[in-house]
Amino acid sequence: MSSPPRSLDETELGAYFALIEASSLLKHAVEEQLREAGDLSYVQFQLLATLGDSPTGSRRMTDLADGVVYSRSGLTYQAQTLEKRGLVERTQSSDDERGITVTVTAEGRAVLADVFPGHVAILDELLFAPLSRSDVEALADILSRARDHMRQNPPRSAKPRRRRKAAAGTGRERT
């Protein structure tokens, strides 16, 4: 509310840049592996993996969107793409007439299994190779906290679908 604008020191800048760069590089590498091994985009892999993780192999769209950092529309797009390939199925939720339940198919699991070893290998080579055990532990701990914090504090996005009237008048709008 009142924290004065301050600049970042060198360490903070370093952490920020390293975070962005490292994740970008890793993501690019993984994306390439996924494309070659199973013709999957990163999101598609994330979706399949999330579904495979579930005991029933299925989730609702919204839960998926929560798990992956993705826009709803992007999720719809990828779910449709995966469905066309027969890697997932989409069925109406029995509970909620407008809810869609996405389920990974046998073929989806097969593709997942096909891709996974290479995926792990990339992570080993690129991310974990230069890190010690305690590095990995520290990374997991620190970044988990950061992630949880960010999930709780949607910065100014995730608006309630339409700034509820004028309650959001933070004086931020332009023009």
Place this chain on the structure above:
Amino acid sequence: MSSPPRSLDETELGAYFALIEASSLLKHAVEEQLREAGDLSYVQFQLLATLGDSPTGSRRMTDLADGVVYSRSGLTYQAQTLEKRGLVERTQSSDDERGITVTVTAEGRAVLADVFPGHVAILDELLFAPLSRSDVEALADILSRARDHMRQNPPRSAKPRRRRKAAAGTGRERT
């Protein structure tokens, strides 16, 4: 070459997911702020910031591409976009007839200055708020090492421009 395929333990998975999620969330948040504050995409901001960092305010395209994790074509696109808005200028390198030197304009610097405080604020709120000083230091240290390692080891991308002959016949291409 011979490391047997192994699975990742819980900590490693945690570190990996936390890295991807945290960076995604942060990037999304920052992107939104940049769009609202200065109508810049993340890459555009990175480019301007990189240029602003340089003493002369200019760099060659290739050096820019190295600094940012980006495809060449994407860089060309964004440089053109920024040029149309008058935030950068592109001139032929005197040295190399085919080299392009990109220079940030006064207006580009203005936009940068306009956007920067909000940018820092977001980082403070979302990334640094839940972290201690030593967390930040550890993060900077660990991720810098990871990043440097990845930069040195292009996984299988960054091919010498055309897989030298048929050396890459892994039998993976589909039809």
Place this chain on the structure above:
DNA sequence: CGTAGTTGCTTCGAATCCGAAGCACATTGT
């Protein structure tokens, strides 16, 4: 000098992504 291979950047086509708007079902209050 001339030819071959490299390197810097752009163009091209297609895929992917997002936010805003829209539609349909659900829930709540009266």
Place this chain on the structure above:
DNA sequence: ACAATGTGCTTCGGATTCGAAGCAACTACG
């Protein structure tokens, strides 16, 4: 039951992305 509001997902339009192919300028080497 009805209206008002909230929620789940999709559609739409446009922006951004990438890899592959292409063009032009450099470099090496005979």
